[in-house]
Amino acid sequence: MKFRALMIQENAGSIPAFVREIKERNLEDLPKGEVLIKVLYSSLNYKDALSASGNKGITKVYPHTPGIDAAGIVELSTHSDFISGDEVIVTGYDLGMNTAGGYGEYIRVPAQWVVHKPNGLSLQDSMVLGTAGITAAIGLFKMRSLGFSPNQGTVVVTGSTGGVGSMAVALLSKLGYAVKAVSGKENAAEYLHFLGAKEIAPRSFVDDSSGKALIKPKWAGAFDTVGGNVLATLLKGCGLEGVVVSTGLVQSPELKTTVFPFILNGVSLLGVGSAETPHETKEQLWQLLAGEWNISDKFQAISKVVSLEELSDIYIDKILRGEIMGRVVVKHAHQS
Template sequence: MPFKALWVTETETGTFERTIVERLIDDLPAGEIVIRVHYSSLNYKDALSATGNKGITRKYPHTPGIDAAGVVEISRNEQFAVGDEVVVTGNDLGMNTCGGYGQFIRVPAGWVVKRPSNLSLKECMTIGTAGFTAACALYKMELMKMNPAMGPIVVTGSTGGVGSIAVSILSKAGYEVIAVSGKTNALEYLQHLGAARVEDRSFVADPLKKALLKPKWAGAIDTVGGDTLVTLLKACQLEGSVVSTGLVSSPKLDATVYPFILNGVNLLGIGSAETPMAVRLIIWEKLNTDWNIKDKLPVIAKEVTLEELNSTYIDSILQGKIMGRIVVNLNNL
């Protein structure tokens, strides 16, 4: 059966080209589950794969898309029946396995989660890997005994995919959220998502490079890295937790051990792609119930076609121009 997919190829001169082509299900990699993809989403990692970053995707030609939500078309696993609505995020999807920017994917059954009962397929993709990462961050913070009574939580890069969902679920869970953004037009958007305060990037800067700072927050979910992450650690209160989820600014961490050995601060990492299935199911159930933010998702999501994704939005996310989440509709191409 032919279907349409975004196809990234490497030219003889080492450049990369993107086109929308027809492919066959028989050409997809091995796996027990074939899924007709209804929606995907755009993550920073997808844009890197789509522009030839071999740290993300080793071999081309390739179809990116680390997220997919759709309906089981073929199943060779008793846990899933034809017609089941399902979600796939992370693992190797869209990295070295043809991903959600095609109308069909074929994947191992161990990658597949049944659609949470209170979320539609589109809502699951508005959350996607970005929102799943944000939820993993809060889940891990609460494993370290974080709770709303401890004080405010800072979210950096708060208008991005991870940041937007982080602000929303933290607010839903009862936390006071300080949203940090460099976008001057973000105030109304972030307040709607539940931010109690919106601050400029200077709020999480330390130009004097002090070893420690006066405590200002109970914890943070950081998408920026670099000096911002260092400042978040230095101004975190006793026994607080800072979660590192991204490296928009820098992958380097030029820090001392003082926040850890004097204030007992926890630096937590999230590798959402490799989340064990048992934990993955817990996170999705929280997003389905206690952390259900479906009332916020229409504001966070912008729905686009595969053609629009290719022509505009892949480049826009690399340029830092995206607010919220881009959801890709693969129906009726």
């Protein structure tokens, strides 16, 4: 059977060195795996855009189909946990990195990567959340498991109009935390207040250049998607027994800090690695996102649904330029 997929090809020696094209593929082109899934929706993450532009830290071998998120219907399964017709979600692991991903109308993956869609979310809703929602949920879960509570004070979220940042603003606000959303976008205030942010600040608010090891505490906790000097600032300006969650590196993967935030202020730095988060934890988080932590009332504002063509022609470049607000969901057309 034939299906459509966005393919990234390497043209060594030409400019551009990597080109995007929507091509017809055969099911036999997919890797071996226990579960064949007809993908109805995928989403756009920063990592997808890196894979789609030839970043060999993400994808080693081209031609390749990106898409680290996929939601759809089981077509065939050789594993007893799934039968044809099941509605399922796959986020992370190797999907879309070196395994053909959700920008194809079909994927074939190990059963260990597949989660049953929880009641309370549609397949499209699950891709509004996608890796961004799971990443925010893991960060929040870890903060709460340290006992970090809303009455400790303000939580700063950086990259707050991006996918992970928007989810963090919405989830933290839903659970009663006072969020101060940091954004580089001048027109973001209405959007961020709608997600639940109490205050908005420019990027300079978390970009300290004093050279000091500690600065006057201005927040009780932080959720960072940016890395570099922003993460260093979040640590040195965090209050006593505060918690800082690190999820991303859109500014830089570097972190220059001293131990003083940790040994004088008792600050904890928590890491999130959503791709390799154990299957059971992901299942638990999907249940929370479909129930107690459900933020679907915000979905219309957060998401934009696009075709594979629009993804390729417009949105991959937009996310690389940091221009997206919220989440881009990809809807497959499926002729057959």
